[in-house]
Amino acid sequence: MATTVQPPVKYAPPPSSTAVWVFVAAVCMTFAALTSALVVRKGGAVEWRHFTLPSILYLNTAILFASSVTLEISRRRIAAFMGGLNAEIASPARWLYATFALGFLFLGGQYLAWRELSAQGLFLATNPSSSFFYVFTAMHALHLSGGLYAMVRVIRKLNGHTLRRATMDATAHYWHFMDVLWIYLLVLLWAKL
């Protein structure tokens, strides 16, 4: 038996901070499912055809890394701007534009990788190994496009002076996660295909 007194102090982080990690968990599950599909499918395949990953993927990886660096610079400058340490909004916005451009460049690079593979006669249905290559890279590109859309919203809000720190942080966390996910996929594809 207890006697009620004052309610406890409430603490709640901004919903966007929680939401981005919840979404990351869902994306992890999706790629875990696809990974297990790759492992099972390869385990029983006699016709599995190994091929060398298109070399442009390594350049794309560097581009994606660079985009995370520019985003992080932007995030810190926005934090400084919001904290009153930096009066110029143009500076963080420039780095955001650079991030967006690099993200777009990465997607273009992935398209070139597909072109390179198809020039070798490796299409979606040619072999299970090429099937998984296209599925993994397409799914990653789709999720990265979501990150680009989030970036557009952040740029709009920044220019309209309505950007909240939590929104910026959530977008940055998601974008960095896309980096990590891509590294995982690159290693997986390199090891298994």
Added chain:
Amino acid sequence: MHDIPAQAHAAHAPTGFIRKHVFSLDHKVIGKQYYGLAFLAAIVGMFLSWIMRLHLGWTSFAIPGLHFLSKTGAPGDVMTPEYYLQLMTMHGTIMVFFVLTTAPFAAFGNFFLPIQVGAEDMPFPHFNMMSFWVTFVSFVVMVASFFLPDGPTLAGWTQYAPLSAVGAAAGPGQGLGEVLWASSIAIFCVGQLLGSLNFITTTLDMRTKGMSLWRMPLTAWAWFITSIMGLTAFAVLMPACILLVLDHVAGTSFFVPSNLVINDQLQPHSGGSTLLWQHLFWFFGHPEVYIAIVPAMGIVSHILMATIRRPLLSHRVLVYSMSGIAVLSYMVYGHHMFVSGMNPISSIAFSFPTLIITIPATIIVLIWLGSLYGSRMRLNTACLFSLGMISMFITGGVSGFFLAQPSLDIMLHATYFVVGHFHFVMAVSAMFGIFAGTYFWFPKMFGRMMNETLGKIHFILSFIGAYCIFMPFHYLGLASNVRRYQAFTDDYLQPLIPVHRFITVAAIATGAVQLIFLYNFIHSRFWGEPALDNPWEATSLEWSTTSPPPFDNFGGKLPVVYHDPYQYGIEGSTDDYVMQTDPRQIQTQGDEA
């Protein structure tokens, strides 16, 4: 009641019809939209079951007008064997996805979760609106397959490969019908992921002052646990469906093995794994059972306490048990695959957690029964349906003990025993939970009371009807009556046909009884007695606001919470309950916050 100012949410209340009723951002409207969709889907699903049951009872019986549904599937109004399988597939799919997932979780959860935790809305209303409309599109795509020249897919709601993956050569509906099925479910997954995202963030971040996690009602806990299951399970089913679509439209071979010959045609696929689909599907499929039933457990617990006028034996143990079920649900999925050709050692590995998962389920049942013992119930319709749900869950759970053992499951797996089991433990239990929730929350949702007399008649007839339909399935299964057959022509099955006819009559009669509910629902919606704000003298936050709640839920001020959610049977007070928002310092029971 001490309140804290809400953000200016009410100021944004929409006035236009489209924003208010169609593309609404209000979680309450979205909850009602989900309920309406589930209602529509339940009618379609039940109608399909009637046609199937008529065919099983009287195989050559011409069902008037059936050819309008499919000229090729029902020439002369008598369904072909393939069309039976197509209807069976659609019945299972529509009921599992669009009724059992949609109503107890998405419909009630959307309406009541934000209110029960003291929030104005969910944190991402646009995602919430999208989740409903994506689900609606998914339903439209699924139903559209009825109107294809060769009808919908016939591969069963589990869509086992290679039947589901080889294309039109496998039979009617296995071409475009199958692609529509897989596309619809992939879209459905997106909707549920968006919904789960909102549910989780609402629970973690939107609770009002004083609403600690342990002060949340059991319904809020159930929706929270379910949303975590939904997030992880649907995130796996979605890529599985994408791979299935690719096998059809892109010529890949994820699920189709080599050298497969169908109708004398060598299939142009190679090396795919049929077991891979089963693993991916059941990793979703078993948690899906709990996605349907855990919200019903929460609803029933919530209602029981308001009717027995005392807290359950343990709020915390019930939460731990629901969580335990959620965790274990991912470790038991292989029990659906005992007869798939899987390594027998794997069967033992999956059998063990399957038996273990009965422990938290049993604890929940014992908490219910122990709490009921010696109580003085207010025997209203919501209470009756709650008791009915417990009855159905126990009956279905007991048959689960048999199926958890591989040696028995090998014998029973392909029989009606399994049909009886899952209809009791998942389908009818969840349906009774939905009915309980409807009778309990109708006053809050629509501001009017449902007719109690009609409600009780509806319960009694539905309760008897459900047992008449599903109990004989166990007998049929023990008599080795195989499931998924469209006619019983074998000698050993023919003596069982009268049982099937009995079930058919019971199914049609029980379905007709639902017209009482439909009448009660519609009549009460417009002409029912106006509801008080707290007609059941309940304690949680939804009863501290008006019936129905205003746009911002609490009229411009968020409530402050002072007590656990179920303070019933309080001695020395003018009432026998204390609302969560009551700031008085009262000697309460089991305050665990």
